[in-house]
Amino acid sequence: MTLDELEQIxxxxxxxxxxxxxxxxxxxxxGCLSLHSDAIKSALEKEVQRTGVNCRVAGTGCMGxxxxxxxVNREPDGQLLKNVAEADAAExxxxxxxxxxxxxxxxxxxxxxxxxxxxxxxxxxxxxPEKIEEYIAAEGYQALVRALTEMAPAQIVQEVxxxxxxxxxxxxxxxxxxxxxxxxxxxxxxxxxxNADEGDPGAFMDRSVLESDPHRVLExxxxxxxxxxxxxxxxxxxxEYPLAIKRLQxxxxxxxxxxxxxxxxCNAKFSFDIEIRIGGGAFVCGEETALIASIEGxxxxxxxxxxxxxxxGLWQMPTLINNVESFANIPTILRRGxxxxxxxxxxxxxxxxxxxxxxxVRNVGLIEVPMGTPLRQIIFEIGGGIPDGHRFKxxxxxxxxxxxxxxxxxxxxxxxxxxxxxxSIMGSGGMIVMDDSACMVNVARYFMEFCMSESCGxxxxxxxxxxxxxxxxxxxxxGTATPQDLELLEDLCDMVSSTSLCGLGQxxxxxxxxxxxxxxxxxxxxxxxKHCRAGVCECNHLAEVSA
Amino acid sequence: MPITSKRPxxxxxxxxxxxxxxxxxxxxxxxxxxxxxxxxxxxxxxxxDKPSLRFVxxxxxxxxxxxxGVATFYHYFTLxxxxxxxxxxxxxxACYIKGAGQLLATAEASLNVKAGETTLDGNxxxxxxxxxxxxxxxxxxIFDGETAGNVNENALRSKLxxxxx
Numbered sequence: 001m002t003l004d005e006l007e008q009i010x011x012x013x014x015x016x017x018x019x020x021x022x023x024x025x026x027x028x029x030x031g032c033l034s035l036h037s038d039a040i041k042s043a044l045e046k047e048v049q050r051t052g053v054n055c056r057v058a059g060t061g062c063m064g065x066x067x068x069x070x071x072v073n074r075e076p077d078g079q080l081l082k083n084v085a086e087a088d089a090a091e092x093x094x095x096x097x098x099x100x101x102x103x104x105x106x107x108x109x110x111x112x113x114x115x116x117x118x119x120x121x122x123x124x125x126x127x128x129p130e131k132i133e134e135y136i137a138a139e140g141y142q143a144l145v146r147a148l149t150e151m152a153p154a155q156i157v158q159e160v161x162x163x164x165x166x167x168x169x170x171x172x173x174x175x176x177x178x179x180x181x182x183x184x185x186x187x188x189x190x191x192x193x194x195n196a197d198e199g200d201p202g203a204f205m206d207r208s209v210l211e212s213d214p215h216r217v218l219e220x221x222x223x224x225x226x227x228x229x230x231x232x233x234x235x236x237x238x239x240e241y242p243l244a245i246k247r248l249q250x251x252x253x254x255x256x257x258x259x260x261x262x263x264x265x266c267n268a269k270f271s272f273d274i275e276i277r278i279g280g281g282a283f284v285c286g287e288e289t290a291l292i293a294s295i296e297g298x299x300x301x302x303x304x305x306x307x308x309x310x311x312x313g314l315w316q317m318p319t320l321i322n323n324v325e326s327f328a329n330i331p332t333i334l335r336r337g338x339x340x341x342x343x344x345x346x347x348x349x350x351x352x353x354x355x356x357x358x359x360x361v362r363n364v365g366l367i368e369v370p371m372g373t374p375l376r377q378i379i380f381e382i383g384g385g386i387p388d389g390h391r392f393k394x395x396x397x398x399x400x401x402x403x404x405x406x407x408x409x410x411x412x413x414x415x416x417x418x419x420x421x422x423x424s425i426m427g428s429g430g431m432i433v434m435d436d437s438a439c440m441v442n443v444a445r446y447f448m449e450f451c452m453s454e455s456c457g458x459x460x461x462x463x464x465x466x467x468x469x470x471x472x473x474x475x476x477x478x479g480t481a482t483p484q485d486l487e488l489l490e491d492l493c494d495m496v497s498s499t500s501l502c503g504l505g506q507x508x509x510x511x512x513x514x515x516x517x518x519x520x521x522x523x524x525x526x527x528x529x530k531h532c533r534a535g536v537c538e539c540n541h542l543a544e545v546s547a
Numbered sequence: 548m549p550i551t552s553k554r555p556x557x558x559x560x561x562x563x564x565x566x567x568x569x570x571x572x573x574x575x576x577x578x579x580x581x582x583x584x585x586x587x588x589x590x591x592x593x594x595x596d597k598p599s600l601r602f603v604x605x606x607x608x609x610x611x612x613x614x615x616g617v618a619t620f621y622h623y624f625t626l627x628x629x630x631x632x633x634x635x636x637x638x639x640x641a642c643y644i645k646g647a648g649q650l651l652a653t654a655e656a657s658l659n660v661k662a663g664e665t666t667l668d669g670n671x672x673x674x675x676x677x678x679x680x681x682x683x684x685x686x687x688x689i690f691d692g693e694t695a696g697n698v699n700e701n702a703l704r705s706k707l708x709x710x711x712x
Contacts, residue, residue: 031683034694066683201639201678239586239623240679278586280621283677297579298613299620358641358682365683396640430682432640446643450677456620 028059061212063125082106143334162338164350169323200399203430220327345371349415398427401507403514462505479539639678
């Protein structure tokens with residue numbers, strides 16, 4: 001494949017579009033699909049066929065504003081239709097050339113769309129994820145062809161370093177540095193692994209990227225393979241994401257067909273192939289050494305580092321592991337240059353970040369903003385604020401390894417460092433908004449239950465410590481705790497975080513620590529007054545009985 | 548290296564075993580194919596029983612203890628046959644703060660089982676998930692493989708009632 005051939009494919013797609021400029025693109029990513037958008041798509045197809053109008057009907061990926069789904073995007077005028085039902089098909093097709101029905105109209109002039117900057121999501125909702133040609137027409141695989149024909153591996157690593165991209169799985173390790181380490185490690189066989197084991201509850205960014213634009217991730221992985229000298233890649237994806245798996249399988253097949261995977265890609269001395277490995281629903285497998293153990297067919301238990309996977313990873317070979325979103329950034333970085341990417345974001349956190357905005361917020365969905373965007377802007381402008389007259393209480397980021405951020409820290413610019421400062425972490429990008437109906441002690445207990453049952457059991461601090469902490473938190477929510485229990489809980493937080501083997505245990509106390517830091521009075525109320533102000537916990541009931 | 552010990556023959560004439568064997572063959576009967584193979588068994592048989600674990604372990608030459616260890620380590624694998632219907636409650640954070648905990652209690656009460664169990668008549672299995680990634684439609688359920696969003700008490704009750712024999 002050469003750049004000319006890519007252009008030819010792009011031109012063919014363009015010509016087909018010009019021949020039939022009208023189109024209805026139905027979102028068939030997980031969110032809208034579970035509202036039966038596939039039925040809407042076939043209803044529209046039938047209607048188009050029945051009336052004989054010249055209009056394409058296609059399925060696309062996520063358009064972002066999931067709470068107003070199912071969404072349909074109209075071409076060529078770009079009108080967005082919300083809450084579409086099967087019954088609307090006739091009217092939509094009938095009014096193809098005029099203004100769509102008022103009740104279906106979803107303005108793109110609202111802050112939800114205007115405050116976003118799309119890099120990873122640039123094609124999401126615009127192309128058909130099951131057609132490689134559409135990805136190519138959207139400048140896809142250009143970066144790969146350029147990299148293989150015009151760039152040396154070291155130049156690619158340099159470009160990625162220049163972009164300032166940091167690991168989007170949450171830890172924020174500089175991606176360029178990681179690539180450089182694997183590239184420099186001597187070894188005849190090296191591997192590239194894409195971590196798509198998106199386990200944080202409340203996070204669905206990677207799922208959306210895989211379902212909406214799978215080729216972007218493949219392209220990033222192939223480029224990485226060339227840059228570090230690997231010839232085999234693995235995508236480790238959750239079994240809970242069947243649609244993402246299906247689209248990835250189709251994407252890999254198509255990429256092989258066009259010669260982007262296989263031997264002598266683009267006539268370069270470079271061969272690379274990708275296989276999918278399906279996870280087994282173990283949260284700990286998001287940790288890189290546990291993930292490697294799982295690919296090797298074993299129980300997913302972590303091991304101490306060093307050696308880091310860059311030196312000794314899969315089958316003891318040098319291995320590059322990056323998250324889905326990290327790989328998804330690569331094609332754009334190479335196409336537009338590392339400097340361009342570095343111009344977005346803050347001093348230490350470059351580029352954009354995709355967040356899954358959910359919970360008690362008006363606009364639920366998938367967003368992408370430049371690093372450094374204040375939380376207040378994300379929640380109250382993009383997210384549209386808190387519905388049903390409730391008050392904002394906290395926003396939870398980073399899943400079970402993160403923390404709850406209170407109102408007074410809302411003007412914080414979102415980046416790796418400042419989130420850490422307030423006791424949370426960037427994490428993979430789940431952002432769950434909570435209002436005054438949430439009890440923070442109960443939330444801490446919820447996450448501790450999660451860590452307790454997801455602990456792999458290998459090291460004692462995590463296995464026994466999380467169970468003890470869960471027990472203490474249960475006493476608090478059920479109204480049987482004493483002030484000593486709180487002291488013990490704080491001691492355990494310190495012990496578990498400083499002595500656990502892997503990130504799961506080390507960060508398990510974070511939800512407790514952050515809620516203690518900002519909502520300590522709620523803990524005291526539960527322990528001393530046996531009162532839960534949100535009315536969620538059992539202790540209220542207990543207080544009533546004794547009164 | 549010549550392979551001396553013979554691989555076990557298929558447990559029965561059930562065609563599904565051939566699909567299982569196919570998965571192992573595709574991976575060259577390598578030990579690391581254990582998880583992939585167990586996925587295939589569960590996909591076609593619905594669960595992993597002792598004969599299937601023995602067959603897979605022997606075919607891939609991994610100790611039975613390791614196969615059992617893997618099968619019990621990963622939540623996705625189940626050693627018990629599933630009910631005719633499956634009601635999956637998502638307990639992800641977004642679902643939880645929108646009341647998934649109460650909905651689970653409702654389901655437990657109306658089916659008279661605890662999460663992870665199957666009704667005595669084998670009709671309904673009640674299972675939970677950490678997060679199914681449908682946070683935008685919290686609280687989310689999966690009824691027999693079909694995701695349902697924004698589920699409330701009434702919708703849940705009527706869905707479960709509809710499954711009664």
